[in-house]
Amino acid sequence: MHGYYAKFIFNKAWCIFMYIKEVFLQGFRNLEPLHMTPSPGINLFYGENAQGKTNFLESLYFCAMGRSMRSRHEQQLIAFGEGESHIRLELVSSYRQDRIDVHLKREEKKGIAVNGIPIRRLGDLFGTLYTVIFSPEDLSLVKNGPGERRRFLDMELCQLNKVYYYDLQQYYRILKHRNNLLKEIRKKPALADTLSIWDSQLAERGEKIIAARSRFLARLDEIAAKKQDLLTGGRDALRTEYKPNCEGGALAERLERSTERDILLGSTQNGPHKDDIVFLVNGRDVKQFGSQGQQRTTALSARLAEIDLIREETGESPVLLLDDVLSELDENRQRFLMESIEGMQAFLTCTGIEDAVKKYLNRENLFHVSRGRITGEAWQKK
Numbered sequence: 613m614h615g616y617y618a619k620f621i622f623n624k625a626w627c628i629f630m631y632i633k634e635v636f637l638q639g640f641r642n643l644e645p646l647h648m649t650p651s652p653g654i655n656l657f658y659g660e661n662a663q664g665k666t667n668f669l670e671s672l673y674f675c676a677m678g679r680s681m682r683s684r685h686e687q688q689l690i691a692f693g694e695g696e697s698h699i700r701l702e703l704v705s706s707y708r709q710d711r712i713d714v715h716l717k718r719e720e721k722k723g724i725a726v727n728g729i730p731i732r733r734l735g736d737l738f739g740t741l742y743t744v745i746f747s748p749e750d751l752s753l754v755k756n757g758p759g760e761r762r763r764f765l766d767m768e769l770c771q772l773n774k775v776y777y778y779d780l781q782q783y784y785r786i787l788k789h790r791n792n793l794l795k796e797i798r799k800k801p802a803l804a805d806t807l808s809i810w811d812s813q814l815a816e817r818g819e820k821i822i823a824a825r826s827r828f829l830a831r832l833d834e835i836a837a838k839k840q841d842l843l844t845g846g847r848d849a850l851r852t853e854y855k856p857n858c859e860g861g862a863l864a865e866r867l868e869r870s871t872e873r874d875i876l877l878g879s880t881q882n883g884p885h886k887d888d889i890v891f892l893v894n895g896r897d898v899k900q901f902g903s904q905g906q907q908r909t910t911a912l913s914a915r916l917a918e919i920d921l922i923r924e925e926t927g928e929s930p931v932l933l934l935d936d937v938l939s940e941l942d943e944n945r946q947r948f949l950m951e952s953i954e955g956m957q958a959f960l961t962c963t964g965i966e967d968a969v970k971k972y973l974n975r976e977n978l979f980h981v982s983r984g985r986i987t988g989e990a991w992q993k994k
């Protein structure tokens with residue numbers, strides 16, 4: 613088709629270029645019914661605030677992850693006054709073509725199909741479309757509580773490793789049972805005898821999660837450090853450290869040792885559901901000691917590292933979603949980001965067109981978003 617539709621060398625490994633060939637949308641948020649053919653490279657969506665730019669990225673993200681990146685209530689995604697939403701993506705890579713269909717209906721469970729076959733579990737969707745999303749909320753990855761960082765880890769690992777997704781699901785299911793039982797034991801102490809069954813199951817799944825997170829973060833640490841080095845011209849050295857609540861191999865014992873306390877509190881105090889990650893810049897926790905700019909750069913390095921990790925692990929390049937991130941960055945970082953995403957399909961949103969993107973634009977890849985209407989527009993390079 614064109615230059616993009618090819619394999620290219622990345623980190624000495626062949627990498628398959630994957631892109632979204634067609635997007636079909638109906639009844640999604642405020643977006644008007646849409647059938648578009650994006651460019652396999654950069655696609656820029658510009659418009660004023662609250663016009664539907666993020667909504668468009670959300671529809672693509674939903675097809676990759678089977679959920680929204682910003683709303684737990686999927687009913688909210690259905691356009692006001694409509695009974696249902698439909699998103700369809702046609703994907704192309706050099707060795708396969710796939711179709712993803714998402715149907716959201718009021719009062720019904722969501723339906724997702726890959727190549728016309730309904731999936732039974734979300735894990736069956738992962739790996740169809742790899743994606744990395746950048747957004748201004750990425751700052752919360754650094755600034756907020758550990759839950760945000762665990763979510764980052766889990767989302768990434770689930771995309772890369774279906775087994776991890778199933779282990780995680782099982783882990784949280786067992787954890788819920790164990791926590792319910794802990795509360796019951798306070799009323800009926802004789803039930804304490806049944807706790808060990810849940811403990812061994814929890815430890816088994818938990819150890820797998822700890823091991824996968826530890827491997828993933830060791831690699832992320834290396835790559836993110838290189839990105840940060842390039843982004844800051846060597847000024848800031850980044851380390852990404854896994855802070856497991858419990859070291860690998862020790863979970864069963866820790867569960868047993870804290871049984872009394874768990875019963876007292878009615879919840880499980882040990883396990884990977886309490887893990888955290890620490891980002892150190894020049895040896896100090898950037899959450900506590902970093903400037904806003906350093907925190908933003910750290911989050912950017914982590915996202916850029918995610919791209920490399922997906923390519924390394926899967927041999928495919930992800931589709932990138934960049935929600936209004938350029939305006940938050942200085943010129944150097946904007947340029948670095950744009951150069952880093954060259955050769956991949958990217959959907960960028962913005963309110964104004966930054967200089968750093970102008971050279972990538974042409975008549976085919978610039979879209980205006982106004983009141984939910986997305987229109988292609990001729991773009992004159994200055």
Ligand SMILES: Nc1ncnc2c1ncn2[C@@H]1O[C@H](COP(=O)(O)OP(=O)(O)OP(=O)(O)O)[C@@H](O)[C@H]1O
Binds near residue numbers: 690963
């Ligand atoms: N279910 C829905 N049905 C119809 N409209 C909706 C629905 N959910 C949200 N909206 C509308 O979508 C608009 C917000 O769109 P979006 O979040 O994509 O904005 P945006 O263009 O990214 O703006 P910004 O630059 O401010 O982030 C709001 O006007 C909101 O009322």
